[in-house]
Amino acid sequence: xxxxxxxxxxxxxxxxxxxxxxxxxxxxxxxxxxxxxxxxxxxxxxxxxxxxxxxxxxxxxxxxxxxxxxxxxxxxxxxxxx
Amino acid sequence: xxxxxxxxxxxxxxxxxxxxxxxxxxxxxxxxxxxxxxxxxxxxxxxxxxxxxxxxxxxxxxxxxxxxxxxxxxxxxxxxxxxxxxxxxxxxxxxxxxxxxxxxxxxxxxxxxxxxxxxxxxxxxxxxxxxxxxxxxxxxxxxxxxxxxxxxxxxxxxxxxxxxxxxxxxxxxxxxxxxxxxxxxxxxxxxxxxxxxx
Numbered sequence: 001x002x003x004x005x006x007x008x009x010x011x012x013x014x015x016x017x018x019x020x021x022x023x024x025x026x027x028x029x030x031x032x033x034x035x036x037x038x039x040x041x042x043x044x045x046x047x048x049x050x051x052x053x054x055x056x057x058x059x060x061x062x063x064x065x066x067x068x069x070x071x072x073x074x075x076x077x078x079x080x081x082x
Numbered sequence: 083x084x085x086x087x088x089x090x091x092x093x094x095x096x097x098x099x100x101x102x103x104x105x106x107x108x109x110x111x112x113x114x115x116x117x118x119x120x121x122x123x124x125x126x127x128x129x130x131x132x133x134x135x136x137x138x139x140x141x142x143x144x145x146x147x148x149x150x151x152x153x154x155x156x157x158x159x160x161x162x163x164x165x166x167x168x169x170x171x172x173x174x175x176x177x178x179x180x181x182x183x184x185x186x187x188x189x190x191x192x193x194x195x196x197x198x199x200x201x202x203x204x205x206x207x208x209x210x211x212x213x214x215x216x217x218x219x220x221x222x223x224x225x226x227x228x229x230x231x232x233x234x235x236x237x238x239x240x241x242x243x244x245x246x247x248x249x250x251x252x253x254x255x256x257x258x259x260x261x262x263x264x265x266x267x268x269x270x271x272x273x274x275x276x277x278x279x280x
Contacts, residue, residue: 023239024246035247037197038239045201045247046254052266053259063253071250076257 026072028060033072048074084219087276089163091155097167098154100271101174101264105146105181112137112149131233140233143173145185164217167268171209175264179205197243200236204228204244205262208251212265215255216272224248 021027021036026045028034033046051058051074061079062072087093102109112118121142122133131140138160142149152159154166161169179202180188191198207227214222228244236244251261260266 024243026250033250035201035243037201038237038243039195039197041197043198043201045205046251046261050263051254051259051261053257058254058259063250065250065253068246068249071253073250074254074259074261076259 028062028072031060033060033074046074085217085273085276085278087217087272087278089167090277091157091163093272093276094163094166094170095155096275097268097271098170101170101267102148104267105174105177105264107143107146107148107174107177109148109150109154111153112142112151115149117144118142118149141169141173143176145180146177148173167272168210168213171213171262171264171268172206174267175206175209175262176202178263196235196237196240199234200228200231200240200244201247203231203234203236204247207244208248208255209262209265209268211248211252212255212260212262213268216260216265216269221252221256224252 020040021042023036023038023040025036026033027036027042029042031048032044033048034042035045037043046060048058048060054076056076058074058076059078060072061075062070063075064070098109101107118137122136125131125136126133136142138151141151150169152161152166155163157163159166183191188202192202193199210227211222211224214220224245227248228241231241231244254261260269
C-alpha cells in the first residue's frame with residue numbers, strides 16, 4: 001500500500017509537462033495565439049478577444065507571411081476557412 | 083492614421099499618474115534606492131551588467147514598485163519625454179503580467195527561465211511597438227527592440243524567439259490592433275489629453 005502511494009505521489013510530481021511542440025511554431029488555441037518556446041512549451045502570445053482597434057472583433061487565424069511563412073496572429077476578420 | 087502629439091512634461095506626468103493609479107504602482111527614484119544599489123553591485127559582481135549602466139540606463143520594476151533613473155517630465159533628462167512615456171507603458175505591462183499570471187508564477191518564471199523571460203520581455207516591448215505605430219504609423223524593427231535582451235541574460239535562441247513573437251504581433255499592429263492592456267490604457271489617455279502637433 002505504501003509503495004503504491006509512493007508511486008502515485010512520484011507520478012503526480014513528475015507527470016505534468018505540457019504538450020511538447022516545435023520551437024518557434026505558432027497555433028490558435030480557442031481565440032489565443034500560442035507560441036512554442038525553446039523549452040518546447042506552448043505559451044500565450046496574444047489573446048485576440050482582448051485586442052482593441054477600430055471597434056472590430058479580432059480572431060486568431062493562420063496567416064501566410066512572405067517573410068515569416070505560416071504563422072498565427074490576430075486578424076480583424078474571420079479566418080478564410082471558417 | 084497617425085497621432086503626432088505635442089509631448090509635454092505635463093502629458094508625461096499625467097500618463098505616469100494615470101497608469102500608476104490604475105495598477106496601484108509606486109514610482110521611486112533609482113538613485114535614492116538602497117535596494118537598487120545592492121542589485122547594481124550584485125549584477126556587477128556576477129559580470130552581468132555594469133553598475134553605472136544599470137543605474138542610469140534601465141528602469142526596473144519589482145512587483146508593484148517602479149525604479150526610474152530620471153525625474154518624470156524632465157525635458158533635460160537623457161531620457162526624452164517620448165522615452166519616458168514608452169517606458170512607463172512597458173513597465174506597467176510587466177505589472178499586467180504579474181496580475182495575469184500571479185506573482186509567484188511570474189516571478190519564478192521570470193527569474194529562472196531564459197525562455198519565459200524572453201517572452202515576458204517581448205510582450206512588454208510590444209507596447210513600444212504599439213505606441214510608436216499609433217504615433218507615427220510606422221513599425222519599429224523587432225530585431226532592434228530585442229537586442230537588449232542579452233543584458234537580461236537571455237540565450238540567443240530565446241532572443242530569436244522574442245523577435246519572432248514581435249514579428250507576428252506586428253501583423254496585428256499594422257492592421258490597427260492594440261494587443262497589450264497597458265498600451266490600450268495609455269493610448270486612450272493620450273487620445274483624451276494629448277494636443278495634436280499643428
